[in-house]
Amino acid sequence: MPVPTISVSESRRSGARIVGFGIAAIVAILAAGTAVLMLTLPDANAFNARVERIFVENDTLTSQAEIKLLEILAQSGTAFADTLTGYRMVILVLLVFAAAMLVAALVFLVMLIGLNRRMAQIERSGIEVSSLIISREENTVYLNTMGFKLTEAMIETLAVLAEARMDDDILTGAQIEAVISGRLESDCDEAAGATRIKRLRDGLGNQMVSELLVKNIARRGYVLAIDKGVIEVV
Numbered sequence: 001m002p003v004p005t006i007s008v009s010e011s012r013r014s015g016a017r018i019v020g021f022g023i024a025a026i027v028a029i030l031a032a033g034t035a036v037l038m039l040t041l042p043d044a045n046a047f048n049a050r051v052e053r054i055f056v057e058n059d060t061l062t063s064q065a066e067i068k069l070l071e072i073l074a075q076s077g078t079a080f081a082d083t084l085t086g087y088r089m090v091i092l093v094l095l096v097f098a099a100a101m102l103v104a105a106l107v108f109l110v111m112l113i114g115l116n117r118r119m120a121q122i123e124r125s126g127i128e129v130s131s132l133i134i135s136r137e138e139n140t141v142y143l144n145t146m147g148f149k150l151t152e153a154m155i156e157t158l159a160v161l162a163e164a165r166m167d168d169d170i171l172t173g174a175q176i177e178a179v180i181s182g183r184l185e186s187d188c189d190e191a192a193g194a195t196r197i198k199r200l201r202d203g204l205g206n207q208m209v210s211e212l213l214v215k216n217i218a219r220r221g222y223v224l225a226i227d228k229g230v231i232e233v234v
Contacts, residue, residue, distance in 0.1 A: 022106040030099045037091060041084070129213075129226040134159050134233045141204075143213070154203045156180050157196045161214065162231045165224040172221040173197065197222055 133142040139155050141148045150158070160179045164171045171179070173193025178185040180196070201214060215225040224231070 018110055022110075023103050026099060026102045026106065030095055030102075034092070034095050038088070041088065129230055132162070132224075132226060132231050134162055134231075136234070148204055150200070150203045153180075153196065154200045157200045159233055161222060161224050162233055165226070166228045166231055168228070170217060170221040170223045176222065193222075 130144055131142065134155065135142070136155055136159065139150055139152055141150060141155070141158055157176065157180065160176055161171065171193075173190040173196075174185050174188040176193035176196055177183075177188040181188065197214060197216075204213065213225060214222060216222055
């Protein structure tokens with residue numbers, strides 16, 4: 001039965017489509033909200049129009065006090081119009097800011113989902129190692145393009161695991177300790193080998209890389225989870 005596979009390019013195209021649809025939806029929703037808000041807000045010149053109507057319909061208001069009152073109303077209408085215009089600008093700025101935040105949140109969400117999928121894929125298939133070179137002289141292991149400076153004891157542990165992997169063997173902690181120390185397996189403690197593995201993982205630094213590179217198979221032992229054809233010990 002063929003195993004369904006999803007290529008990286010297909011995943012990227014799918015992610016790009018999701019981002020595109022999400023951005024379009026955000027822009028459409030905010031644009032509709034802006035249109036409704038702007039249409040429901042009162043006209044900035046509504047107050048001035050009412051004051052002007054008062055001037056026109058009450059031409060008999062000729063006393064000094066009445067004229068002064070009309071001037072105050074006119075000034076209040078102008079202040080109201082300026083305030084409402086300012087409110088409109090503030091609302092537009094907030095809507096633009098909200099749109100930018102929603103778009104950024106969507107992009108980060110899609111990136112996080114993609115990263116989680118990639119991490120799950122790595123956990124299922126292990127690390128793709130094209131080259132593993134162990135240099136005893138330099139006490140350095142070269143994993144693909146990365147170089148890790150290790151102690152001599154860590155290099156010995158990794159070399160033992162590499163040789164076992166080339167022979168398709170899985171070593172227990174006691175067997176690892178026996179090979180390195182030169183003693184009989186029966187005289188070695190499982191915890192000693194486990195300690196060597198822990199120090200090797202610490203030396204590799206990245207917890208995810210080290211955990212996936214040096215795998216612990218329950219009740220069987222430790223093994224390098226890579227193709228034995230890429231291993232080279234110098």
